[in-house]
Amino acid sequence: MIGIDWYLALSAILFTIGAIGVLIRRNAIVVFMCVEMMLNAVNLTLISFSAFHGDIAGQILVFFSLSVAAAEAVVGLAIIIAIFRNNLSVDITKVNLLRW
């Protein structure tokens, strides 16, 4: 079995790519997909620590994180549909109603 730092480094790289994607993209759907990828990077961290500690609790946490991610995806996409109805666009720079 290879060392845990490989898995943690991969998770860090994926998390960073997701964070930069959230910051630079304007399409709301792509921003949302980047958030999903950040969630997955954290799941990878949990699973690698769970495997290297020999403790199943981390994998149980990932299971619940997956179900919360499913619920979050459903609600988030519904919000994106509602934004599209109001603005006829998914460009998040045009959602500026509360911006000063």
Place this chain on the structure above:
Amino acid sequence: MEIYLFVLLAVIAIASALGMVLNKSTVNSALMLVINLVTLSGIYLLLNAQFLALIQILVYAGAIMVLFLFVIMLLNVDDEQSLFSKFRLKYFLSFLLGSVIFAQILYSIGGVTDMLPQISSDMLEIGTVEAVGDVLYTDYLFTFEMTAILLTAAVVGALMVAQYQVKKDEDSEV
């Protein structure tokens, strides 16, 4: 053998993640994310988490990404003209913040990798369906039931948010 598999999967995962962020077409981004999720599932298999690898493909690469593709199809989103048009300072700050996050994570994981406990080889085989289900339906049963309520609330909430026009129930006699 395992290191080659890991490097192969990791390279595909990082390449598809970059492809997702830097793609002008939303549909292509979604398909890149599917590739990313499937390779992550392979990495879960390397970590002996067989149950979660299956769940990852079923729930993430299956259900959630189909939902994403349905929404993209429903909204008929145009491709973006350019990813890097203006606001140079904003992109610079984004990359700066990203590298700060990356350095911070690397710094924090540098301190923990030598603190792992010594475990026997039979403790490595923990991710089977039997092992997960054994703990899930005993210790975490309440949380599991709460998840059902959460999913129901999410479905009802999504219907309420995405509904075109919420009907007033003035006509109905209460």
